[in-house]
Amino acid sequence: MIYIFIAPGFEEIEALATLDILRRAELEVQSVGVGGKTITGSHGIPVVCDITEAEVSADELEMVILPGGMPGTLNLEKSPVVQKYIDFALKQDLWLAAICAAPSILGHKGVLGGKRVTCFPGYDTQLGNARYTGDAVVQDGKLVTGKGPGAAIPFALKLVECLISKERADLLGAALQ
Numbered sequence: 001m002i003y004i005f006i007a008p009g010f011e012e013i014e015a016l017a018t019l020d021i022l023r024r025a026e027l028e029v030q031s032v033g034v035g036g037k038t039i040t041g042s043h044g045i046p047v048v049c050d051i052t053e054a055e056v057s058a059d060e061l062e063m064v065i066l067p068g069g070m071p072g073t074l075n076l077e078k079s080p081v082v083q084k085y086i087d088f089a090l091k092q093d094l095w096l097a098a099i100c101a102a103p104s105i106l107g108h109k110g111v112l113g114g115k116r117v118t119c120f121p122g123y124d125t126q127l128g129n130a131r132y133t134g135d136a137v138v139q140d141g142k143l144v145t146g147k148g149p150g151a152a153i154p155f156a157l158k159l160v161e162c163l164i165s166k167e168r169a170d171l172l173g174a175a176l177q
Contacts, residue, residue: 002027002163003056003085004065006049007034007076011069012041013149014099018065021156024172025164032056034079042069053081062163064089068100068120068148077105095162099146099155103127106143116140120148 033049146155
């Protein structure tokens with residue numbers, strides 16, 4: 001199972017483009033509402049999530065995804081459930097993905113040491129001793145980071161590549177034109 005945690009003030013493009021592309025790839029993914037089932041994004045768009053954070057289970061977890069946005073990133077970081085699943089993914093060597101401001105959550109946890117990462121410009125100062133690249137999308141081991149809303153589709157396609165194959169990601173990318 002792949003969980004995309006969605007907190008109030010999330011960046012809509014990052015969460016929904018990623019969710020959409022992963023579903024097009026026929027991956028098992030659920031949107032998780034942090035604080036309720038209907039979550040309003042940073043641009044006032046309400047989204048009804050598949051489940052709430054109270055319904056999350058570690059059974060068959062493959063990946064945790066953290067979209068950015070403000071104050072969505074801050075709300076993700078404050079959630080004990082989100083923190084628990086980040087820790088679980090790290091401990092179990094599962095996939096972890098964060099885009100825009102959300103990589104700062106991992107920086108604050110001190111888990112990015114020496115890893116190549118990217119994030120929204122300005123948040124690079126919150127990545128600890130990570131190696132900030134400024135690229136649109138960066139993969140380092142089982143960590144995938146994205147720069148911001150404009151990188152949402154390449155970010156999601158990289159996740160498909162990581163979980164399925166480059167060929168599948170390329171086919172999806174071509175279909176999206």
